[in-house]
Amino acid sequence: MKKILFVTMIALIVAVLAACGSDNEETGEASGAEQExxxxxxxxxxxxxxxxxxxxxxxxxxxxxxxxxxxxxxxxxxxxxxxxxxxxxxxxxxxxxxxxxxxxxxxxxxxxxxxxxDTGWTVPTYMEDVNSLEDLKGREDEFGNEFYGIESGAGASIESDEILKAYEFDMEQINSSEGGMLAQAQKMMADEEPVVFYGWRPHTMFNKFDLKVLTNEQGFFETxxxxxxxxxxxxxxxxxxxxxxxxxxxxxxxxxxxxxxxxxxxxxxxxxxxxxxxxxxxxxxxxxx
Known part of the structure; x- marks a missing residue:
């Protein structure tokens, strides 16, 4: 009688283990399942x-x-x-x-x-005598002492802060969304006012406006x-x-x-x-x- 009970228990354990293995396969828990x-x-x-x-x-x-x-x-x-x-x-x-x-x-x-x-500080082409970051030094007040950038924390904004420090520009970076930055720049360009902001390609700003990316001697904003x-x-x-x-x-x-x-x-x-x-x-x- 004891022998029969022992065999029966073993059979039940084997059945349970087999069922668990089957459940794992059916629910996709097996190793190697691909991300969907x-x-x-x-x-x-x-x-x-x-x-x-x-x-x-x-x-x-x-x-x-x-x-x-x-x-x-x-x-x-x-x-x-x-x-x-x-x-x-x-x-x-x-x-x-x-x-x-x-x-x-x-x-x-x-x-x-x-x-x-191409990416970097950008000005409209009507600013014929501003072609590099170096050309901005001493003329910050013409731009209202402001540079317009995209959102804070973006790589471009961080690098722009480095430019302000490296050149000791008397300017403040004004951060906003891409749309907000361009709206401000467009408003100023409509009256051909001096304005400097962050520009890059690919972007429609270069299709809509006559712009140029400023060069620099310190290696900022490489291609x-x-x-x-x-x-x-x-x-x-x-x-x-x-x-x-x-x-x-x-x-x-x-x-x-x-x-x-x-x-x-x-x-x-x-x-x-x-x-x-x-x-x-x-x-x-x-x-x-």
């Missing part, structure tokens, strides 16, 4: 939108769910480092080196979107490489998505053209889909087909 949702960090810059929308549409076609999370640059990099975000399509290097260096153990420089993007950054877990958790993103590239002119269409009222996803439809060979190349 890709989360993009989206900064409040017009240059971020077209690449994010294009990449998102392609990833959706690949079977992934796509989520966009809006945040300032610092929060995007923090999110990437924590694994809360997977991808940022608009990293400006070396301008964002402070974030890259801070979180280097958790970030992957995955691809270069376009290698030569930027705009890159795709992912968190280090994506390569293992979603290898197909990572492989596509590692092949990513797009021209600065294409991004700028899409920004213009969006600012003129075009739906961002429709503009992105139009680019995909017109560049299927390039898309196939990025997908490794």
């Amino acid at each position: 949702t890709i989360t993009f960090g989206v900064t409040p810059w017009t240059s971020t939108v077209p690449p994010t929308k294009i990449a998102g549409l392609i990833l959706k076609d690949m079977g992934y769910e796509v989520v966009e999370t809006s945040a300032d640059a610092g929060s995007v990099y923090t999110g990437l480092s924590r694994g809360d975000l997977d991808v940022f399509m608009d990293a400006w290097l070396p301008m964002h080196d402070n974030y890259i260096n801070k979180y280097e153990d958790n970030l992957d420089l995955t691809a270069v979107s376009y290698p030569e993007a 930027s490489s705009v890159e795709v950054v992912t968190n280090t877990e994506l390569k293992e958790n979603a290898p197909e998505a990572y492989e596509f993103l590692s092949n990513w590239n797009i021209s600065l002119d294409d991004v700028e053209e899409m920004i213009v269409k969006i600012e003129e009222g075009g739906d961002p996803e429709e503009v992105a889909q139009e680019w995909i439809d017109n560049n299927q060979d390039k898309v196939d190349e990025m997908l490794g087909k």
